Amino acid sequence: MPLMKSWVTSANDAAHPFPLNNLPYGVFSTEGTDPRCGVAIGDMILDVTAAEAEGLITLSDTPLFDVPFWNELMEEGPAVWAALRERLLALLAEGAEEQAKVEPLLVPMDEAEMHMPFAVSEYTDFYAGRHHATNVGTMFRGAENALPPNWLHIPIGYNGRASSVVVSGTEIRRPWGQLKSPDHDQPAFMPCRRFDIELEMGAIVGTPSDGPITVQEADDHIFGYVLLNDWSARDIQAWEYQPLGPFQAKATATSISPWIVTKAALEPFRTDTPAREFELLDHLKDCGPMLYDIDLEVTIAPEGKPATTIARTNYDEMYYSAAQQLAHHTSAGCPMNTGDLLGSGTISGAEKSQRGSLLELSWGGKEPITLDSGETRSFIEDGDTLSLKGAAKGDGYTIGFGDCVGTVLPALKDPFAR
């Protein structure tokens, strides 16, 4: 599929993240106005809430966009998702009849503030990157026990906190937590000293389910994807995670990119999961290409300094697709709801330069990395800005996600002061 041309001419650039082929969904506001639904097209945002109010978009008897989140569309299911995309393509394509009516509803993106694009119902984080799991397992449990025995058979995951999911741009306060240094007898409550990122993709559940679903059904339930940074306090995690898994180490914040890229936009980029040494059980087997070829990048910028790219990898490195993760998630009967968010797990490639966390990049702090400014980093320092970037590269066009950015603020002096 080539670049589809829009009368919003900034969208007609092979390198622009938001061509007509993309049409990602977000929630925005401009100075003095309330948050509302919008779709990115080139350097502009089409105010979808206004377009619906003016009758340019009619998908349902009751409005779907009179709320500042996309959940109401998500609940409607794949036929309505397709109808909206078709309508947006018609309104925004080069030569569109209704250009004159649509033009007044465009807002320059650089005047907009972005908000959470959807209400997160519950949040689950997986651990489905083989290189990441092997790296972390080697550091925590030694090379011989790196990959747990279950890992090649089920997509290991744990439930996270939906309340801590924030949109890109939200500042992240370094947490306090209970830590225990190997050289101390007793734990202490203090600011985290090994604060980290995790480069992930987030899959968003569109339609609910109530009981086990197949991998193909799971893929049909997924609405779209975002970039996701699962901020992680490694020292809190090391002390707390046995025997019931990470808890406060992952509770400070999880950032997502502001635009939901739909499955339809990613369709040309579908790719297979890797070859497997153990055949998966029937209910988890691949039934078509359900990963996506999406280039991913992490940058870090110390306060007042330029950014350095510290990792480049691709979503196709995952061992399990989001559809396989969702199918597993429902296997014991767990009901899933519109707005459930599934983190892929940290995405690392085989090479050192492809690792999606500082824990891996600095090998637990033993091999600090050097930034362009000459500074070194083992973990995040106060004032650092971390950015995740993602792009699927098509034939003469790009499907971008919008960066997932967060600046880390110093820990509070007294976390209980009011």
Place this chain on the structure above:
Amino acid sequence: MPLMKSWVTSANDAAHPFPLNNLPYGVFSTEGTDPRCGVAIGDMILDVTAAEAEGLITLSDTPLFDVPFWNELMEEGPAVWAALRERLLALLAEGAEEQAKVEPLLVPMDEAEMHMPFAVSEYTDFYAGRHHATNVGTMFRGAENALPPNWLHIPIGYNGRASSVVVSGTEIRRPWGQLKSPDHDQPAFMPCRRFDIELEMGAIVGTPSDGPITVQEADDHIFGYVLLNDWSARDIQAWEYQPLGPFQAKATATSISPWIVTKAALEPFRTDTPAREFELLDHLKDCGPMLYDIDLEVTIAPEGKPATTIARTNYDEMYYSAAQQLAHHTSAGCPMNTGDLLGSGTISGAEKSQRGSLLELSWGGKEPITLDSGETRSFIEDGDTLSLKGAAKGDGYTIGFGDCVGTVLPALKDPFAR
């Protein structure tokens, strides 16, 4: 505090679970009517939604009970919680002026169907019973590694699935899951063979917080308590739980009792946490008695047979209070919301007869227990009805919770059939 007398005379019985001293909050419907808010008094339910609509209860400019859950009251905070209790005491006490107006709003409890009393925002399950943790740790990791090194320093917990929380009476379908028998090389997907209960108390977060809070503040945020049964698939758990904790093993269902017993009703029963061998860090220290003296009991009834009591214990066996758990939950900055539910962890006493799970009662299936009917049980069999019961015993009165009941149905033949 003695028994407080009500003009609803069935409430004036020392053994009745719902005297005027209690006034627990639920959501009920009768045949042909919609679910609405109610308060239990003796054998009756006062229709609180109707009482508000008729002007007998006025707490706010906008209605709080025009929705079938108690979250809107919970959001209002402790002053409004106290005002409602005061008003209900006035309306229902012996000699109440407004008895004639209130009487038509009473519904016989045996004509009511109970629903979820509140909308669960997120669900967290702790592991704060020392005997339980020691028993399970001994079975899974040996006596010398029974209690993990962190256990005496932090209330270990993990995030569960709010979507799987159901009200007492809901039938529970035996789940399928990925299991691996020790004598098989490869895992298989099959119905759970070691399905179990966990006897717990659930604490309900009333008012939201956004950042670390102290133990005293945490206690102030808690709205009330329910009985909680965290249904657990032990064979799924054994295969999946390393390294990130339980996931599908706990995702089938968690049942709660239908009535929220308020903190005010439990006030006379406050008791201290046990003596500690390690002093807790300052932010987790007790600041007054924050556990409660509540007798707990588990019964099991095979299909068509009478129930046998299989365990008796008390909530005062917990090592950490719900307030300490909530304070820990916020320590890394995790926002908490109205309707968050915190499971205490399984409550077991020191004696074998005080163990709150079949895993412990049958010592992993090695010592099946014998029921009054002569049958034996290691884990739950299809058709079994499990009930949790709770009561705080006052001076001439009882604060009951309403049983937390679930009958286990056979696994589906094909979990993916539609």
